[in-house]
Amino acid sequence: MAEAKAPYQRGGSARDASFEEAGLRFEVDGEIATITLARPEKRNAQTFATWSALAGIGDSLPERVRVVVVRGEGPSFSAGIDLRMFTPEGVPGQGSFSSVARQDQDTFDKGIERAQQGFLWLRRPEIVSIAAVQGHAIGAGFQLALACDLRIVADDVKFCMKEPALGLVPDLTGTKPLVELVGLAKAKDLCLTARIVGAEEAFRIGLAEQVVEPGELAKAVQEKVAQLLSTNREAAAATKRLLQGAQTRTLEEQSAAERTEQAARIRALFAGS
Ligand code: ACO
Numbered sequence: 001m002a003e004a005k006a007p008y009q010r011g012g013s014a015r016d017a018s019f020e021e022a023g024l025r026f027e028v029d030g031e032i033a034t035i036t037l038a039r040p041e042k043r044n045a046q047t048f049a050t051w052s053a054l055a056g057i058g059d060s061l062p063e064r065v066r067v068v069v070v071r072g073e074g075p076s077f078s079a080g081i082d083l084r085m086f087t088p089e090g091v092p093g094q095g096s097f098s099s100v101a102r103q104d105q106d107t108f109d110k111g112i113e114r115a116q117q118g119f120l121w122l123r124r125p126e127i128v129s130i131a132a133v134q135g136h137a138i139g140a141g142f143q144l145a146l147a148c149d150l151r152i153v154a155d156d157v158k159f160c161m162k163e164p165a166l167g168l169v170p171d172l173t174g175t176k177p178l179v180e181l182v183g184l185a186k187a188k189d190l191c192l193t194a195r196i197v198g199a200e201e202a203f204r205i206g207l208a209e210q211v212v213e214p215g216e217l218a219k220a221v222q223e224k225v226a227q228l229l230s231t232n233r234e235a236a237a238a239t240k241r242l243l244q245g246a247q248t249r250t251l252e253e254q255s256a257a258e259r260t261e262q263a264a265r266i267r268a269l270f271a272g273s
Contacts, residue, residue, distance in 0.1 A: 023042075024037060030064065031065055032229075033067070033069070035054070035069070036071050039073075041074070043078065044072045044077065053118070063126075066233055066236070067228050068128070068130070070144060071221070075136075076137075077136065077141050077144075079139075080138040080141045116173050122147045123149065125238075128150065128228050130221055132152055133208075137158065139166075142174060143170055143172040146181070147177065150209050152220050153211055153217075155199040155213055159197040160195070170191065175187070181206045182206055182207060186205055238265060239261075241257075241261065242258060
C-alpha cells in the first residue's frame with residue numbers, strides 16, 4: 001500500500017484540507033460562525049482532514065465573530081472517528097492507524113497536537129462556542145461537543161466515550177472538560193464503561209445546559225446565540241477569562257484577577273468621561 005500522508009502530518013494550516021474532504025461546512029454571518037459536520041450519510045464520522053480543517057478555522061476565524069455554533073447534519077451529531085482508520089487501507093489520502101503506528105514519536109506527537117488544535121480554540125475567551133447535539137455523539141463526536149463552552153441537546157442525544165472500548169484513550173482534549181463538568185468519579189464511570197448517556201442523565205450531571213425536542217434544536221440554539229450577543233463583547237471575554245481561570249486559582253488569586261479585569265473594564269468605559 002502506498003503510504004498516504006494525512007493532511008495533519010504535513011503540519012500546515014486549514015488550507016491543507018478542503019472543507020469537502022474534511023466533511024465540513026463553515027459559514028460566517030456577522031458575529032456568528034457556524035461549523036456544520038456535513039457527512040450525514042456516514043453519521044458525520046471525522047477524519048484527520050476534519051481536525052486539520054477545524055484547526056484552520058480556529059487559525060483564521062474572523063475577529064468579528066463572537067459566537068461559534070458547531071452542529072451536525074442528519075440524525076447524528078457525529079459517530080466519531082472514521083472507522084476506516086482501523087483498517088489496513090485507512091482513509092484514502094489520510095493514512096490509517098497502521099501507518100500512524102510506524103511514525104517516530106515526534107511526528108506522532110505533532111500529528112495528534114495538530115488534531116487537538118482543532119478542538120482547543122473553541123475555548124478561546126473572545127468567543128462562546130455552542131454544540132448543538134442530536135442523536136449520537138460518540139468518541140471524537142463526544143469530545144467535539146465537550147470542547148464547546150455550552151451544549152444544547154435534543155432529547156434523542158446519545159453521548160458515548162467509546163475510545164476505551166476500542167483500545168484507545170480519548171485524546172482530542174475531551175478528558176479535562178469531562179472531569180470538570182461531571183466530576184472525576186462520573187467521568188471514570190462514563191469512560192471506563194463506554195456506556196451511553198441519554199438526555200435526562202446528560203442534563204442531570206451537567207453535560208448539557210438545555211434539552212429540547214429534536215425539532216426545536218435550531219431554534220433553541222438561535223435563542224441562546226441572541227442572549228449571548230446581548231452582552232458587552234469585551235466584558236464577556238474578560239468574564240470568560242475569569243471563569244476559566246477560577247478552578248486553578250486560589251480565592252486570593254481569583255480576587256486579584258477580578259480586580260485586574262475590572263480595572264481594565266472601568267478604564268475602557270469611563271476614562272474618557
Ligand atoms: N466511521 C465510518 N463510517 C461510519 C461511522 C464511523 N464512525 N459510523 C457510521 N458510519 C457509516 C456506516 O458504515 C453506514 O455506512 P453505509 O451506509 O455505507 O453502510 C452509515 O454511516 C450509517 O450508519 P448506520 O450504522 O447504518 O447508522 P445508524 O443510525 O443505524 O447508527 C451509529 C449510527 C450508532 C452511530 C452507528 O453507525 C455506529 O455505531 N457507528 C460507529 C461508532 C463508533 O464506534 N465510532 C468510533 C468512536 S471512537 C473515536 O471516535 C476515537
